[in-house]
Amino acid sequence: MMSAAAAGFEGGTAAQAADSSSAASPAGQDGPIQDAPAQDAPAQDAPAQDASGQDLAEQRLARAIRALGPLQPGVRPAPYDSVRPGSVLSIARCLELFDAQLASRHLDLAARWLRARGAGYYTIGSSGHEGNAAVAAALRLTDPALLHYRSGAFYLVRAGQASPPRDGVTDVLLGLVAAAAEPIAGGRHKVFGHPELHVIPQTSTIASHLPRAVGLAFSLARAAKLGLDTPWPSDALVVCSFGDASANHSTAVGALNTASYCAYQGLPLPLLLVCEDNGIGISVRTPAGWIESASTGRPRMKYFSADGADLADTYDTALAAARWARERRAPAFLHLRTVRLGGHAGTDVESAYRTPAEIAADNARDPLLGTARLLVQAGALSPAEVLDRYEESRARVLALAGEVAGSPRLSTAEQVMAPIAPRRPAIVAANLADRARQARSWPRDLVFGSQLPEDAGPLTLAQAINRTLSDEMAGRPGMIVFGEDVGRKGGVYGVTRGLQRAFGSGRVFDSPLDEQSILGVALGAGLAGLLPVPEIQYLAYLHNAADQIRGEAATLSFFSRAQYRNPLVVRVAGLSYQQGFGGHFHNDNGLAALRDIPGLIVACPARPDDAAGMLRSCLAAAELDGSVSIFLEPIALYHERDLFEPGDGGWLASYEPPERWALTQVPVGRGRLYGSGTDLTIISFGNGLRLSLRAARTLATEGVGCRVLDLRWLAPLPFDDLLRAAAATGRVLIADETRRTGGVSEGVITTLVDAGFTGRVARVASQDSFLPLGDAASTVLMSEAAIEDAARDLLS
Ligand SMILES: Cc1ncc(C[n+]2csc(CCOP(=O)(O)OP(=O)(O)O)c2C)c(N)n1
Numbered sequence: 085m086m087s088a089a090a091a092g093f094e095g096g097t098a099a100q101a102a103d104s105s106s107a108a109s110p111a112g113q114d115g116p117i118q119d120a121p122a123q124d125a126p127a128q129d130a131p132a133q134d135a136s137g138q139d140l141a142e143q144r145l146a147r148a149i150r151a152l153g154p155l156q157p158g159v160r161p162a163p164y165d166s167v168r169p170g171s172v173l174s175i176a177r178c179l180e181l182f183d184a185q186l187a188s189r190h191l192d193l194a195a196r197w198l199r200a201r202g203a204g205y206y207t208i209g210s211s212g213h214e215g216n217a218a219v220a221a222a223l224r225l226t227d228p229a230l231l232h233y234r235s236g237a238f239y240l241v242r243a244g245q246a247s248p249p250r251d252g253v254t255d256v257l258l259g260l261v262a263a264a265a266e267p268i269a270g271g272r273h274k275v276f277g278h279p280e281l282h283v284i285p286q287t288s289t290i291a292s293h294l295p296r297a298v299g300l301a302f303s304l305a306r307a308a309k310l311g312l313d314t315p316w317p318s319d320a321l322v323v324c325s326f327g328d329a330s331a332n333h334s335t336a337v338g339a340l341n342t343a344s345y346c347a348y349q350g351l352p353l354p355l356l357l358v359c360e361d362n363g364i365g366i367s368v369r370t371p372a373g374w375i376e377s378a379s380t381g382r383p384r385m386k387y388f389s390a391d392g393a394d395l396a397d398t399y400d401t402a403l404a405a406a407r408w409a410r411e412r413r414a415p416a417f418l419h420l421r422t423v424r425l426g427g428h429a430g431t432d433v434e435s436a437y438r439t440p441a442e443i444a445a446d447n448a449r450d451p452l453l454g455t456a457r458l459l460v461q462a463g464a465l466s467p468a469e470v471l472d473r474y475e476e477s478r479a480r481v482l483a484l485a486g487e488v489a490g491s492p493r494l495s496t497a498e499q500v501m502a503p504i505a506p507r508r509p510a511i512v513a514a515n516l517a518d519r520a521r522q523a524r525s526w527p528r529d530l531v532f533g534s535q536l537p538e539d540a541g542p543l544t545l546a547q548a549i550n551r552t553l554s555d556e557m558a559g560r561p562g563m564i565v566f567g568e569d570v571g572r573k574g575g576v577y578g579v580t581r582g583l584q585r586a587f588g589s590g591r592v593f594d595s596p597l598d599e600q601s602i603l604g605v606a607l608g609a610g611l612a613g614l615l616p617v618p619e620i621q622y623l624a625y626l627h628n629a630a631d632q633i634r635g636e637a638a639t640l641s642f643f644s645r646a647q648y649r650n651p652l653v654v655r656v657a658g659l660s661y662q663q664g665f666g667g668h669f670h671n672d673n674g675l676a677a678l679r680d681i682p683g684l685i686v687a688c689p690a691r692p693d694d695a696a697g698m699l700r701s702c703l704a705a706a707e708l709d710g711s712v713s714i715f716l717e718p719i720a721l722y723h724e725r726d727l728f729e730p731g732d733g734g735w736l737a738s739y740e741p742p743e744r745w746a747l748t749q750v751p752v753g754r755g756r757l758y759g760s761g762t763d764l765t766i767i768s769f770g771n772g773l774r775l776s777l778r779a780a781r782t783l784a785t786e787g788v789g790c791r792v793l794d795l796r797w798l799a800p801l802p803f804d805d806l807l808r809a810a811a812a813t814g815r816v817l818i819a820d821e822t823r824r825t826g827g828v829s830e831g832v833i834t835t836l837v838d839a840g841f842t843g844r845v846a847r848v849a850s851q852d853s854f855l856p857l858g859d860a861a862s863t864v865l866m867s868e869a870a871i872e873d874a875a876r877d878l879l880s
């Protein structure tokens with residue numbers, strides 16, 4: 085614990101009060117959890133101070149507050165009086181919000197104080213943005229909030245709305261020092277979030293939360309339409325704040341477009357977007373008038389604008405905007421004009437890129453000064469009383485800062501990683517068995533008509549996925565399927581054909597052509613308690629929006645101690661071998677960007693029977709454990725029927741009836757073995773499995789006995805099955821249709837080496853190339869002949 089409580093507004097500062105001999109701040113940028121400021125910015129952790137150590141910014145504010153007085157003589161107004169004629173903000177409310185604004189400012193001060201002493205790791209503050217206190221006040225505790233990183237005052241007001249009220253100051257301080265006891269991220273990041281406050285934590289990737297916010301607003305309404313409960317009341321709205329520079333990010337632009345696009349079609353979308361426009365993004369100015377010009381006139385999205393330095397104006401405008409979003413179930417855009425005080429972060433020296441006049445103009449628009457002016461002009465507080473209040477808040481926050489400094493932090497990898505993707509395979513397995521029993525009561529005949537899929541004879545991969553989706557939708561009322569062309573057309577390859585007819589357009593629907601928005605809707609749907617199964621038309625186009633998986637879906641559990649999860653199964657058509665058709669983008673075979681995402685499940689079913697079992701496992705894991713899965717469907721195998729000879733039907737499989745689902749379940753991370761040869765183990769997956777099985781047959785004619793392991797799960801790899809299959813022959817050939825570099829074979833070989841496998845290992849993989857059109861595609865893809873040759877080499 086450190087003591088900072090003796091600091092004073094006028095006579096001393098946190099920096100001054102602190103023991104000057106305590107640990108010096110490490111030079112350079114903030115720690116790894118800190119958003120990096122400009123690389124060349126010199127270190128400056130404490131606020132600017134004069135020779136006596138006093139904080140110049142605080143002194144300036146004190147002088148400006150003193151200059152507001154004196155208080156006009158007369159009767160003091162009643163607490164319920166308006167703080168200003170024409171505003172609905174009462175004096176009592178204004179005082180409450182002022183306290184939150186003050187505490188937020190002092191949290192920024194505390195952040196720098198802690199940082200300067202090596203006790204804190206994060207100094208991006210909310211100074212200048214404290215007007216967002218009034219936005220929180222205009223909303224309900226139960227309106228889910230996805231917040232900008234300058235939302236200190238918003239968070240404190242929200243904390244005060246809980247019953248009993250939470251001590252939001254301590255929450256934030258614990259985040260600053262990365263304490264394991266911090267309530268949302270548990271020391272993994274400094275984020276604003278708390279399930280009881282309905283504040284969903286956000287990552288540092290600016291704007292990446294907007295698609296999810298749109299998706300959540302969409303899903304609240306969609307769940308209501310489907311008659312399903314969500315964690316929020318039926319008249320909740322979603323609030324999402326972000327900065328002015330962030331508004332230019334394609335993720336934000338796409339999300340705003342999707343919100344408008346939905347509203348334009350009359351779809352309910354109760355969303356309040358709050359752009360906290362301080363006119364700058366780190367050092368880059370936003371052109372004057374840009375946010376207003378870019379944000380007015382969006383179809384069916386109403387624009388509101390408020391002066392963030394004027395609490396009454398912000399409160400009145402936020403109320404109007406919230407009313408619009410809540411009552412009309414339509415998106416509202418609140419342009420909150422703010423300033424940024426004290427630079428981007430503690431390490432940022434803004435005088436390097438802003439003129440003194442610009443900085444002075446922002447100081448004059450300090451929202452604390454604005455609220456003080458309101459209160460003094462209303463006769464509610466004298467300047468001296470304002471300063472007293474400031475001092476009290478300061479002393480309290482800094483005393484608490486001293487108390488949290490030195491709080492225990494995460495100290496082992498196990499502790500850090502515990503919430504990445506907690507899994508309960510036994511519970512998932514039991515659930516699959518239960519569901520098989522329940523299936524008897526599902527309206528399967530309504531969905532499948534007179535012929536149940538198990539009675540329809542052998543199916544292709546595409547048909548098996550289609551029938552499984554149908555069965556699962558019949559049994560999971562919250563499951564929704566959506567994406568480009570999945571509705572009326574039934575998908576580019578017919579995999580979702582008939583689903584919209586069977587389950588209605590409320591549960592199976594086409595999306596706008598924007599992968600970020602498709603995944604954003606899925607992320608919001610998962611939060612709302614639905615089970616989203618979006619389709620991405622081709623693997624290359626998942627890469628187009630990968631951050632929604634990598635940065636958003638996969639990290640939510642980590643940054644919320646698994647208090648928020650992302651139940652999600654993303655179906656992706658992908659991989660190659662389409663006989664020269666489609667070129668690179670329809671044959672993309674790059675998986676490296678997925679396989680390294682902690683906690684992500686990557687499933688790659690090659691055969692119809694595997695696909696059914698694997699999809700059921702992914703859905704059950706999503707529903708029960710909040711797992712995030714990529715279900716990668718090999719396009720070239722969708723309609724394949726044969727294995728060895730034309731007409732042999734070797735790639736078809738019958739659909740299992742519900743009573744066999746438990747028996748035939750495919751747990752996450754279990755491979756499938758073909759054959760029992762003792763000369764060579766071929767390890768493969770996807771298209772490679774079919775090529776390997778064919779190659780194994782040829783090799784058998786040469787007297788070579790192979791066993792072939794289908795990995796089925798590319799993340800996590802089926803370690804045990806893999807090692808067992810390798811040990812059985814002592815010779816391993818990996819047949820990998822992904823690229824030599826970053827491909828799956830690298831992971832398999834590493835697994836073998838890590839486990840101490842000492843037998844022979846070789847691999848065939850596709851080239852480090854993009855795929856050309858036409859016959860030339862085969863020159864860079866792994867081939868059946870290459871597998872055979874490599875096997876002969878390995879055994880020779
Ligand atoms: C996608 C992404 N690119 C870059 C960054 C680094 N970065 C952090 S904050 C920031 C500026 C954001 O400015 P603005 O949206 O105006 O918010 P403000 O900090 O001014 O409140 C940048 C570039 C990031 N976090 N995310």
Ligand SMILES: [Mg+2]
Binds near residue numbers: 329360362364
């Ligand atoms: Mg900005």
